[in-house]
Amino acid sequence: MVVRASLPEQLEFAMGFLQGKRALIVGLANNHSIAWGIAGAMRREGAELAFTYQSDKLADRIAALAATLDSDITLRCDVSRDADIEQVFNHLDDYWDHLDIIVHSVAFAPAGQLEGNYIDDVTREGFRIAHDISSYSFVALTKAARPMLRPGSALLTVSYLGAVRAVPHYNVMGLAKASLEANVRYMAAALGPEQIRVNAISAGPIKTAAAKGISDFNQMLDYGARNAPLRRNVTGEEVGNAAAFLCSDLASGISGDVLYVDAGYHVQAMALPDDD
Ligand code: 0WE
Numbered sequence: 542m543v544v545r546a547s548l549p550e551q552l553e554f555a556m557g558f559l560q561g562k563r564a565l566i567v568g569l570a571n572n573h574s575i576a577w578g579i580a581g582a583m584r585r586e587g588a589e590l591a592f593t594y595q596s597d598k599l600a601d602r603i604a605a606l607a608a609t610l611d612s613d614i615t616l617r618c619d620v621s622r623d624a625d626i627e628q629v630f631n632h633l634d635d636y637w638d639h640l641d642i643i644v645h646s647v648a649f650a651p652a653g654q655l656e657g658n659y660i661d662d663v664t665r666e667g668f669r670i671a672h673d674i675s676s677y678s679f680v681a682l683t684k685a686a687r688p689m690l691r692p693g694s695a696l697l698t699v700s701y702l703g704a705v706r707a708v709p710h711y712n713v714m715g716l717a718k719a720s721l722e723a724n725v726r727y728m729a730a731a732l733g734p735e736q737i738r739v740n741a742i743s744a745g746p747i748k749t750a751a752a753k754g755i756s757d758f759n760q761m762l763d764y765g766a767r768n769a770p771l772r773r774n775v776t777g778e779e780v781g782n783a784a785a786f787l788c789s790d791l792a793s794g795i796s797g798d799v800l801y802v803d804a805g806y807h808v809q810a811m812a813l814p815d816d817d
Pocket of ligand 1: 648649650651652653655700701708709710711712714746751752754755761
């Protein structure tokens with residue numbers, strides 16, 4: 542396409558860097574979700590969006606949120622069920638003939654697994670569920686989506702520093718995120734020959750609905766804001782902007798990687814002195 546236009550005219554027709562891309566967002570629960578920050582940034586850059594939601598009780602809320610981003614594609618999907626995952630792509634196929642982007646922003650460990658002493662409190666069932674919902678679901682979605690993916694498609698998931706450091710109380714979720722990050726590398730290796738990219742963002746702590754169930758979360762936010770290089774926490778919008786970039790053709794040379802969007806927290810060692 543040849544575009545000749547004066548500068549003001551070019552600005553008027555300015556295209557977002559995801560123009561023409563179709564993105565499926567998995568993991569939206571409400572307007573505090575990391576998935577919401579990602580969806581907003583992707584829509585701003587021109588992507589068309591579809592959403593899944595976990596259960597019927599979320600149906601109306603997700604449809605309303607989707608509508609504000611010009612989407613009327615919302616599909617129920619409990620990622621622990623293969624039949625649900627299969628249904629999503631059967632239905633999506635009615636709207637779209639291909640898929641450019643999948644965002645996986647899902648994690649769960651059963652109540653009681655994110656507190657106390659790791660060894661005392663971890664259970665076989667807690668371990669299984671955390672790994673199933675938080676890691677296996679990423680490749681399960683990709684397996685089912687594969688016929689709709691094409692060269693240039695990009696897959697993204699959301700991880701946390703607890704994957705690579707022993708964060709107090711993150712416990713079995715840390716193992717599940719380590720598995721998720723390894724999943725990113727193996728999926729990147731498997732899909733690379735088809736020019737499909739797979740990456741993760743490791744986000745700093747953000748006050749989402751999931752975070753509300755975690756004791757001392759506010760203390761963690763304060764600690765990060767005092768000790769990160771940028772002296773603050775990150776927002777869902779900042780994670781969204783990095784996600785939009787990673788899933789765009791601007792990131793065509795990046796696959797299998799974990800990009801930290803955490804105000805630099807992960808590079809710092811030791812608490813800073815009080816007067817810093
Ligand atoms: O990945 C997470 C938490 C995800 C999460 C949250 C819950 C709360 C409710 C997974 N499963 C559940 N299960 C529930 O029943 N984060 C990165 C946020 C988080 O959680 C922590 C953190 C941080 C940061 C738990 C302990 C320590 C730090």
